[in-house]
Amino acid sequence: MPTLSPFWSHAVRLTGRLDLSGVPVGVDPGRLPREALIAHGVRPRHASALTSDGPGLHAERFVRWSDPGYPDRLRRVPHAPPVLFHEGDLERLRAPGVAIVGARRCSTEGRRMARELARAVSRAEGTVISGLAQGIDSEAHAASHGRTIAVLGQGLSTRMPEHRERLRRRILDEGGLILSELPPERPASRITFPMRNRIIAGLSRVTVVVEARERSGSRITARNALEAGRDVMAVPGHPSQELARGCLTLLREGAGLVTEPADVLEAAGLEACPAQATVDPVLSAMGRGTDFEGLLARTGLGTQALLRRLARLELDGHIERMPGGWYGPATR
Numbered sequence: 001m002p003t004l005s006p007f008w009s010h011a012v013r014l015t016g017r018l019d020l021s022g023v024p025v026g027v028d029p030g031r032l033p034r035e036a037l038i039a040h041g042v043r044p045r046h047a048s049a050l051t052s053d054g055p056g057l058h059a060e061r062f063v064r065w066s067d068p069g070y071p072d073r074l075r076r077v078p079h080a081p082p083v084l085f086h087e088g089d090l091e092r093l094r095a096p097g098v099a100i101v102g103a104r105r106c107s108t109e110g111r112r113m114a115r116e117l118a119r120a121v122s123r124a125e126g127t128v129i130s131g132l133a134q135g136i137d138s139e140a141h142a143a144s145h146g147r148t149i150a151v152l153g154q155g156l157s158t159r160m161p162e163h164r165e166r167l168r169r170r171i172l173d174e175g176g177l178i179l180s181e182l183p184p185e186r187p188a189s190r191i192t193f194p195m196r197n198r199i200i201a202g203l204s205r206v207t208v209v210v211e212a213r214e215r216s217g218s219r220i221t222a223r224n225a226l227e228a229g230r231d232v233m234a235v236p237g238h239p240s241q242e243l244a245r246g247c248l249t250l251l252r253e254g255a256g257l258v259t260e261p262a263d264v265l266e267a268a269g270l271e272a273c274p275a276q277a278t279v280d281p282v283l284s285a286m287g288r289g290t291d292f293e294g295l296l297a298r299t300g301l302g303t304q305a306l307l308r309r310l311a312r313l314e315l316d317g318h319i320e321r322m323p324g325g326w327y328g329p330a331t332r
Contacts, residue, residue, distance in 0.1 A: 004083065005030050008064055010049045011082035015181050016195045018046055019079050020065055028066040029082075061086050073097070077202035077228045081181030081195075085156050088177040092149050095127040097203045098268050099225070101218045102136025102210035103243055110136055110211040110243065112330070113235055115143035115317045117208060120261030122147035124270035129204050131196055131217075132178075136210045138167055142315060146174025149203065153196035154188035156180050194220050201225035206268045208258060209234045212246030219246050222255070231267050233258045282309050283318060289328035 004012065007030035011018055022041030023029050029037060029050070037047035063069045065082045071093045074080050098121045100114055118128045118140040128144040130137040131151055141148045150171055154160070156178065160168070168178060181199060182192060197217055201207050201224035209232070212218035222232045233256035237244025251257060256267055265272050285298035295306055310327060313319045322328050 004062065004064075006053055007050050008083055010052070011065075012181070012183055014046055014049065015081055015083075016079060016191075018042070018082055020082060021076055021078060021080065023066075025075065026066070028064075030064075030066070063090070069093075071203060073204075074199065074202040077198065077224075079198070080202065081199060083181065084199075085180050085182070085184060086177060087156055088172050089175050090177065092127050092147070092175075092177040093203070095125060095147070096205050096268050096270060097127045097129045097149065098264060098270075099129045099200045099204035099207040099221065100136065100140035100210060101130055101197075101200065101207065101212075101221050103212055103216065103218065104133050104135035104137075106135040106139075106211045107241075107243055110235075111139045112317050114139040114210050115315070117210070117258075117261050117264055118143035118148075119316070120265060120272065121268070121270065123273040124265055125273070126265075126268060126270045129200050131193075131200055132164055132168065134163070136218075138164075141167060141171055141176075143317070144176070146171065146176045148176045150176065150178050151196050151199045151203075152178065152180040152182075152188075153192040154180065155182045155184040155186040157184035158187050160188075193217055197221040198224040198228075201230060202228050204230060206231045206233060206256075206264060208264055209247055209250060209255075211235070211237065211243040212250075213242055214245045214249060216246050219250070222250055231256060233264060233267060235259075280313070280318070282306070282313060283329065286319065286327055286329065289322055289326050291324070291326050295327065 019041060020029055034047045034051045038044055062083050062085045069090060100117055102110060114136045121128050122144040128140050128148040130140045141150055148171055197220045201221050207222055207225040207230060209218045209222055225232050234247040234250040235258045236251060237247055258264055262272060281299055285295055317330055319327050320330050
């Protein structure tokens with residue numbers, strides 16, 4: 001099991017306040033004396049802590065700020081995390097990243113838009129980046145089919161609610177990546193989620209806010225993106241809707257407008273890839289709309305198999321539940 005040196009052990013504990021952006025790329029700060037760290041812009045008290053002896057920190061896998069595998073886009077963000085702990089495929093860091101973030105308690109329309117944007121980005125061979133939270137984040141991760149990076153606001157070894165654990169396992173099974181700057185046993189807290197948000201923004205070419213209240217974590221992510229010199233985009237909504245107010249404020253402040261996936265792909269420098277034309281038997285049997293019993297009769301599937309297929313089609317945004325227990329094709 002690898003062990004972090006005393007320098008990087010202290011650096012992890014100073015995460016969120018340590019700014020190594022003045023250190024030249026390719027130079028390992030762990031080999032610099034205190035005076036050299038200060039000359040490169042590290043605060044004196046941090047330089048003292050970093051150059052003093054301290055306990056090592058164990059982890060399954062990690063990449064340091066000075067390592068070649070550390071993502072270049074993140075390295076130059078103000079207060080970039082000195083160490084990233086990870087699970088999954090680090091190759092996900094090589095593809096152009098698009099952050100898709102938004103409210104935990106989101107609307108049906110917001111969920112649909114998050115899935116639509118994530119599918120377009122993943123089909124264009126980009127990487128969807130989000131925070132594994134309930135709502136918009138989870139919808140974006142699930143629709144990316146493994147072309148995704150989930151950034152946690154807690155250590156990789158800490159427990160989380162079962163629905164998030166299931167999504168985490170699915171991301172890893174499909175070839176995605178899980179990241180955290182926090183020591184493996186560090187639990188989530190009020191301060192760790194804003195820390196996570198700056199990583200989401202720093203890894204991405206574009207940050208897209210799907211739904212957000214006026215004061216929200218998504219607004220913090222957007223601000224982090226602007227501070228890092230990255231593009232910010234937002235999906236508009238009706239002014240009377242609380243979930244639209246954060247997005248409308250961002251648009252008023254100059255964020256790019258998102259009305260369809262092509263807007264995001266263009267901003268991220270991705271080329272749209274049309275989905276392969278396939279004929280789903282359930283969609284074919286559904287026509288313009290029918291009820292569950294009608295689908296059972298038309299498809300010949302068993303009850304459980306049909307329920308699973310309908311859940312998958314609804315999650316992917318192909319169908320909608322209609323009044324009276326009917327199902328029909330999605331309207332957008």
